Structure formats: structure tokens, C-alpha cells
Amino acid sequence: MRAGRVAVPENVVVHSVGKEHGYSEPRRALNFYRFLWKVLRQDGIYGCFSHMMPVFSALGGPLLRARGIPLVTWYAHPSLTATLRLAHTFSDRMVASLATAYPYKRDKLTVIGQGIDTSLFSPGHSEPEDPPFVLCAGRLSAVKDHGTLLRAVAALRSRGRALRVVILGSTPEGGEAYAQEVRSLVRLHHLEEIVQFRLGVSAPALRDWYRRCTAHVNLTPAGFGDKVAWEAMACERPSLVANTDFMETLGRHADALLFTHGDADDLAAKLERVLGLSAPERASMGAYLRSQVQRLHGLDSLADRILSVFEEIRACRDAERRGAG
16 A cells, blocks of 8 residues: 555565555555556466455455456454455455454455564573563553553552563554553552553564563453564563463463453463463473464464465365366
8 A cells, every 4th residue: 555665575576556645545546456457467476465455355356356366365353344345255265363363254264373583583592680570562552451461460569579561562543542541550550660661662672672571461352363472472481361362372381371351360360470480480481382483373484374375276276177177
């Protein structure tokens, strides 16, 4: 829809339909078809992959189908729109990081995991800070449920547990009221001395925050594949989550790291146990979680997982043609 300054490999061409230039929707639609027709006319393409752009799938789907070109659409968000329904209709397959991250019919859905860059998000060589430092990374928006974390931290502090918390993330447009509400909760629970707010940072800087923390907490419910939880695990840090979709990744540590969404008491109990682990126990847990992220969600194998979906579509089409013949 828009392009800024991009650095891409030599075999990648970027076309923007012009939103960064203020083009109207009709003009952007015209540009979309102009670029798509150029690609179809000049290049013998194997398939079309649409990432989080159901509008492009809906616009291009009929033309691609007429040309016999497979269309795979990635969509992982709880919002169900008329555009998504059209994208689903014209796509040969829908893919998502997690099953519940896709809000529509499952007849075309294939779950392929997230693409986490485990070469970037990797463990460091320093020990977690003392006193224990709990990180909560992500935008300051209501779905992140920061209030549950603050109530859990207040409960731990009342039991004499020493810790500090960093809430790392920017406030999205329109989210100022929620951000003020979170800061009010900090004051209400008298946590000003141990809770800090920091603005969102670049990916390398975020990795360094993961490496410094003792544990990471993600509070979004099922239906949101929040990649910060996987990134923290890739850095070999325990990540406590409220999203049951992470159960496969958590594996043998699911009971220790999965808490009930919105339940501050459950989070406090599980966070206290994680903070109470010995350094070797935490290291063992972290190494296991990193191996799970590499296996299920590693960026290295994401392209292969996407290509395998196209291969399955081609195989099904070939089988149908043989059956018809």
C-alpha cells in the first residue's frame, strides 16, 4: 500500500500503489491492477502470496484464478471484515501463525507458525539482572491487559518479593486514554519505584532488553499471535503467557508458564515460581523454549513452509486433472 526506504535483495522488486503520496483509493486500485497486469504479462510466476493484505487478495484473486495461478493469503488478526471474506473466497489457501489467529472459516486454513528471526533474537552471555527484572514488551493498548500484570506485581511486593518491571512500548494513535489508565494503576498500587515505562525500540535494542530480563510476561488472550512472546523465548528467557495458543511452543513447561487470562492471582503465583528458580533451572528452561521456537516458528524454515503450501495446491490440482481425465 505504501513504501518508504527499503533495502531488499537484488531479486526483489517493490511496487507501491502510492498511499505515501496521498493517492486516492480509486487511483491506488488502478495502480494495483497496472502493476499486477505487468507482472502477469512479463513474468512466469509460480504463485501469489499476500501477507496481511486481504484487500489485495480480493482485488487480484479473480484475475489470478482466471490465469490458474495459486493465491495464498496470510492473515492473523481477530478482525473479520467483508474484505477478508472475499479474500477467503478467492484464495486457494489461507495461512496463519496459529489456528485461533484466523477469525473465519477453517476449510482453507493451514497453520504454518510465525517467522521469528532466531539469529537476531538469540541469547546473550550476561546473567539476568538482580533484583529480578520482569519485562512486558508491546504497545500500550487495551488488549495487552497491563492491569493484570500490575495487580500481580502488587501482590508479589506485598509478600516481600523484590523485583522491578519495565513496560516497553509506544502508545498507538488513539490509545492515550488507556496509557493514562495504566499509569494511574501504577500510582494506585504504589508501584512508582519499581515500574518503569519505556518507549518502543528497534529490533536489536529489543533483543537486548530480552537478554537483560529475568522473565517476560505477555498478557494478550487467545486469538492474538503476539510475536514478542516468541522473541523472548528465542532469547532463552521464560515467557509467561495468557494465550493458550502458545501451549505447543511451551511444551513441557506449559503448566509453569501459562496463566489464566485476566487472573492476577494466577499470574502472581506462576511468576513467583519462575523468579524463584535457580540460575541453572532458568537456563535449562530457556534453552528448551528457544529450541521450540526454532523448530516451530523459526524464520529460517518459514519460506519452506510457505512453499510447501503452494506445492500442496499444485499437487491437488494435478490430481483433480488426472481424475477428470
